[in-house]
Amino acid sequence: MTVPLDYDDPDGTQIDLMVSRLASEHPQKRRGVLLLNPGGPGGSALTMPAGLADLGIPSKVLDTYDLIGMDTRGFGHSAPIDCKFTVGQDYIGNVPPYAVDNAAVVKQAEIAKGVAEQCAANDTDGRMAHITTANTARDLDRIRAALGEEKASYFGLSYGSALGAAYASMFPDTTDRILIDSNLGDTSLDRAGIRRYALGMEETFPDFAKWAAARNDAYGLGRTPEEVRDMYFTLAEQLDEKPVFGIDGRLFRLATFGGLYAERRYGQTAQLWEAIKDADETAVKRLMAATPGAPAAVGEAASYSNSWSVFLTVTCNDVEWPTDVRAYQRSVAADREKYPLFGAATANILPCAFWPLAPSEPQVKINDDGPTNILIMQNRHDPVTPLLGGQLFRKKFTDRSRLVTVDGSGHGVYVYGGNACALNVGTAWLVDGAMPEKDVKCRASA
Numbered sequence: 001m002t003v004p005l006d007y008d009d010p011d012g013t014q015i016d017l018m019v020s021r022l023a024s025e026h027p028q029k030r031r032g033v034l035l036l037n038p039g040g041p042g043g044s045a046l047t048m049p050a051g052l053a054d055l056g057i058p059s060k061v062l063d064t065y066d067l068i069g070m071d072t073r074g075f076g077h078s079a080p081i082d083c084k085f086t087v088g089q090d091y092i093g094n095v096p097p098y099a100v101d102n103a104a105v106v107k108q109a110e111i112a113k114g115v116a117e118q119c120a121a122n123d124t125d126g127r128m129a130h131i132t133t134a135n136t137a138r139d140l141d142r143i144r145a146a147l148g149e150e151k152a153s154y155f156g157l158s159y160g161s162a163l164g165a166a167y168a169s170m171f172p173d174t175t176d177r178i179l180i181d182s183n184l185g186d187t188s189l190d191r192a193g194i195r196r197y198a199l200g201m202e203e204t205f206p207d208f209a210k211w212a213a214a215r216n217d218a219y220g221l222g223r224t225p226e227e228v229r230d231m232y233f234t235l236a237e238q239l240d241e242k243p244v245f246g247i248d249g250r251l252f253r254l255a256t257f258g259g260l261y262a263e264r265r266y267g268q269t270a271q272l273w274e275a276i277k278d279a280d281e282t283a284v285k286r287l288m289a290a291t292p293g294a295p296a297a298v299g300e301a302a303s304y305s306n307s308w309s310v311f312l313t314v315t316c317n318d319v320e321w322p323t324d325v326r327a328y329q330r331s332v333a334a335d336r337e338k339y340p341l342f343g344a345a346t347a348n349i350l351p352c353a354f355w356p357l358a359p360s361e362p363q364v365k366i367n368d369d370g371p372t373n374i375l376i377m378q379n380r381h382d383p384v385t386p387l388l389g390g391q392l393f394r395k396k397f398t399d400r401s402r403l404v405t406v407d408g409s410g411h412g413v414y415v416y417g418g419n420a421c422a423l424n425v426g427t428a429w430l431v432d433g434a435m436p437e438k439d440v441k442c443r444a445s446a
Contacts (some may be wrong), residue, residue, distance in 0.1 A: 003014070015078070020155050033153065034430070039158030040075075042308065046077070049068070052068075058431075076306065084152070097345060100249070116316075131317060136163055155414070160181075161389070177430055179375045183390040189361075191319075202339050204409055212266070219270040246275055317359055375429045380409070407444040419445050
């Protein structure tokens, strides 16, 4: 479908959005459409309808809704933008690299400034200024209208929670049932949100450490969770001093962070640690090539160029970012002590500090004046969007929302997390409109 690039100039430049639909096969049971977003910014929902079906989302949901995915503006098939990251470029992705000291922050500032200038140089048609959360929320409402629906429901995870919060805030009259999952706690991914990654890692790492300690005879990473944690610091500091097969401490920490997203990744993470400890070059390279979050380590930066570009553009456009390098140095020093596993990474400087574009409009404000139609789902242990994010949304949306807190670990709850209680509560809301009368606590399930 076609939408304005600039909603303030609705008759000006138009862009095409690629939209997908998995239609209900039972029209008599159909309520409407369920708009989807998996996160990012810079993640595609085009295959999300089919993906949810493959994961076993209840048939009741598939009957009740047409599942609608899309490439958000700027990404994939929807008027893509590209900073043109290249293979071998010293930029390891959207999570800032671990800074061992103040000098490392200064070095990263130089890289970040170069990336901001690179993005600006490749914005030849002025498209980047209009790649924002607010405009993507407007796109969602345009899709609703194009499909002939008076209201639309929404399910989004991770950054998709910020987009969903913005959508429900901007369009309270045309949003139906909202489910936001693994939550940022605000309508943008701001500096506080990225710094909370370090809190999430501290809260989630013990789950991996316990898992690895129980398998010490297999992996040799420590007999107790405390020994596994010590092993993390030992390997990271060794790699800071002397990288192994191109893997330095920055990439090791980033790979471990990515390995906490789900228990199914623990084995691969343990293998990587084992391979680094044993100096097994073949295994290290193979495992890094398959490690989420560390594509640049194996020369694949170019294939991530579009998604990295969208992440930066949305993140930098949505809010004002600090510009003083010394402020980042102070934050890195503070978070290194407060969150020793990863704080000196997530407090580090991003290209947003040097972004040439000022926000085109203020950040979307949370609108707590509307129907009680926002169900918030959150694992207790989530490496990237910790429990605090769900609690923040619950507080900000007040009576419009309920919070479902799951005694689980990893990123993603409804359908993606496997908790029986959360699946039941989420499905009852989406299908029957059964909003819990009060907040829910879900125990761990087998």
